[in-house]
Amino acid sequence: xxxxxxxxxxxxxxxxxxxYEEQGLITPQRQQNGYREYDExxxxxxxxxxxxxDSGIPTRIIGxxxxxxxxxxxxxxxxxxxxxxxxxxxxxxxxxxxxxxxxHHCHALTQYIAAMDRSIDATTVSRRPR
Amino acid sequence: xxxxxxxxxxxxxxxxxxxYEEQGLITPQRQQNGYREYDExxxxxxxxxxxxxDSGIPTRIIGxxxxxxxxxxxxxxxxxxxxxxxxxxxxxxxxxxxxxxxxHHCHALTQYIAAMDRSIDATTVSRRPR
DNA sequence: GCAAACCTTGACATCACTGTAACGTTGCCT
DNA sequence: AGGCAACGTTACAGTGATGTCAAGGTTTGC
Numbered sequence: 001x002x003x004x005x006x007x008x009x010x011x012x013x014x015x016x017x018x019x020y021e022e023q024g025l026i027t028p029q030r031q032q033n034g035y036r037e038y039d040e041x042x043x044x045x046x047x048x049x050x051x052x053x054d055s056g057i058p059t060r061i062i063g064x065x066x067x068x069x070x071x072x073x074x075x076x077x078x079x080x081x082x083x084x085x086x087x088x089x090x091x092x093x094x095x096x097x098x099x100x101x102x103x104h105h106c107h108a109l110t111q112y113i114a115a116m117d118r119s120i121d122a123t124t125v126s127r128r129p130r
Numbered sequence: 131x132x133x134x135x136x137x138x139x140x141x142x143x144x145x146x147x148x149x150y151e152e153q154g155l156i157t158p159q160r161q162q163n164g165y166r167e168y169d170e171x172x173x174x175x176x177x178x179x180x181x182x183x184d185s186g187i188p189t190r191i192i193g194x195x196x197x198x199x200x201x202x203x204x205x206x207x208x209x210x211x212x213x214x215x216x217x218x219x220x221x222x223x224x225x226x227x228x229x230x231x232x233x234h235h236c237h238a239l240t241q242y243i244a245a246m247d248r249s250i251d252a253t254t255v256s257r258r259p260r
Numbered sequence: 261g262c263a264a265a266c267c268t269t270g271a272c273a274t275c276a277c278t279g280t281a282a283c284g285t286t287g288c289c290t
Numbered sequence: 291a292g293g294c295a296a297c298g299t300t301a302c303a304g305t306g307a308t309g310t311c312a313a314g315g316t317t318t319g320c
Contacts, residue, residue: 004297014298015278023276033285035298054228055235056184058275068242085246092239095232102185102229105199109222112198116215134266144267145309153306163316165267188306 003028006038010046017046023059025049025066055095061087133158136168140176147176153189155179155196185225191217 007014020026021036026045029037045066052062064084137144150156151166156175159167178199182192194214 002298013278016276018299019277033298034300035285051231051235053276055232060275065239085243088239088243088246092236092243095236095239098184099229099232099236101181102225102232105181105185106222106225106229108199109195109218109225113215113218113222116218132267143309146307148269149307163267164269165316183307190306 001038001040003036003038006042006046009043010050012046012050020046020049020059024063025059056098057091061091065091131168131170133166133168136172136176139173140180142176142180150176150179150189154193155189186228187221191221195221 001009003014003017006012006017010017017026017036021028026038026042026049028039028042031037048066049062052065053059057065064087068084068088131139133144133147136142136147140147147156147166151158156168156172156179158169158172161167175196178196179189179192182195183189187195194217198214198218
């Protein structure tokens with residue numbers, strides 16, 4: 001498929017698809033006219049890349065991780081590089097930290113919003129004609 | 131306290147403290163010699179800023195949110211600006227989304243690491259002298 | 261009084277986008 | 291066949307948060 005279709009299916013703008021290619025995360029074929037030609041399996045791959053970037057993992061590291069996350073179901077690791085394992089553990093722990101933080105701020109915001117709503121309520125009530 | 135001490139206590143590099151000031155998130159006093167002088171309460175504030183930035187909130191929006199999150203215990207909202215409420219809800223929802231994503235990838239990574247460990251185990255066993 | 265440690269501003273670099281300009285290709289309609 | 295919209299291409303510039311470094315002033319400790 002061409003870049004536009006992939007963009008639609010992954011909800012990742014074409015601009016970024018080209019960027020990921022520049023960063024070596026995907027390497028589509030080329031048609032004779034120079035258009036990029038994307039294989040089906042890249043749909044999943046792009047979604048994965050987005051997820052990882054959203055989790056704060058830099059492209060450089062994503063490049064190392066992608067082959068790992070490609071494993072379909074039964075995960076069998078060919079070459080259990082201990083250095084890569086270290087990297088993955090570190091990143092996972094950082095993810096966990098970020099989650100905890102997010103949770104905290106999420107909660108704080110929710111409370112504040114609730115307080116705002118109560119305040120709006122009160123204002124309405126006090127303004128009610130008697 | 132001076133910028134170095136604040137940096138140490140918050141684990142935020144001095145570069146960033148100056149940047150946050152540039153963005154209007156903190157406004158320290160100045161000593162006669164031009165050195166920045168930070169009040170105690172800024173320690174918490176800076177930590178909050180970091181947390182929010184780590185959650186993916188841009189400084190522009192943090193500026194609007196900070197007064198809200200400052201509320202000590204009993205949250206009372208003076209001026210319940212509905213536009214601000216909208217903003218907060220949007221950001222909170224985005225936070226929730228990001229949390230879900232993080233959780234998913236965290237889980238995937240954990241599984242992969244476990245698979246690596248099993249693989250290492252197997253290798254070790256198969257290599258064990260009989 | 262001198263060096264190390266700290267502070268100042270300013271400039272340039274990086275990373276992940278994001279926008280836009282300038283231009284080529286394809287598909288469709290009349 | 292002409293024309294035009296939709297789609298593709300590269301290339302360069304800008305942004306936001308951050309890193310790094312240079313050149314210089316201030317403080318502190320020996």
